[in-house]
């Protein structure tokens with residue numbers, strides 16, 4: 001066979017092998033099978049006077065997976081991946097029961113989510129995702145510095161509609177297409193924590209005492225299954241930083257199950 005043709009064929013075969021290998025690797029990556037059910041929290045009256053049953057969810061965003069949680073002891077397969085996980089009501093780190101990346105909320109209800117963001121950050125690629133979208137009033141309640149030990153705000157609580165695009169840690173973005181009829185789109189930017197405090201805490205084997213805290217409420221429609229993900233490119237070491245933690249379920253993405 002002509003040497004050039006042989007070389008080309010070899011390249012093609014190697015390419016197929018590589019793709020098959022990547023496919024097998026992705027399929028073998030363990031996803032989080034658990035579901036965290038949002039806690040009932042009375043009722044919520046919207047600006048138009050309509051009352052909804054209310055539920056609450058507390059989430060944490062970590063600079064690595066070493067706390068365990070849905071990833072397993074020591075962080076499992078990817079201890080260095082940035083990740084979301086359900087946490088305690090004051091930002092407590094949950095290593096086992098109660099953690100996870102799939103959330104169940106009731107249909108036609110007000111869902112109030114509080115997210116403690118323990119990671120640093122940078123500029124977001126698309127400024128669209130530095131804005132609060134799809135929440136009631138189009139706002140979120142933001143605390144730049146929360147003290148996890150004192151369980152108190154250090155900086156003043158403020159209502160926000162966006163954050164500066166160059167200090168984004170991650171975003172919590174629920175995408176609208178579900179398997180049923182109601183659509184949902186919610187996206188909230190989460191400000192970075194102080195870089196030097198995040199690094200110092202990581203070196204000491206923990207997380208900063210002072211995460212940012214963001215709270216927002218959205219109203220669900222009919223039942224259906226949605227996905228949520230982060231729109232900040234935080235898959236370090238990959239092309240355009242959209243691989244690794246960004247392309248593996250249960251780190252920077254998961255399910256939002258709306259149940260009727």
Ligand SMILES: [Cu+2]
Nearest residue numbers: 170230234252
């Ligand atoms: Cu992210």
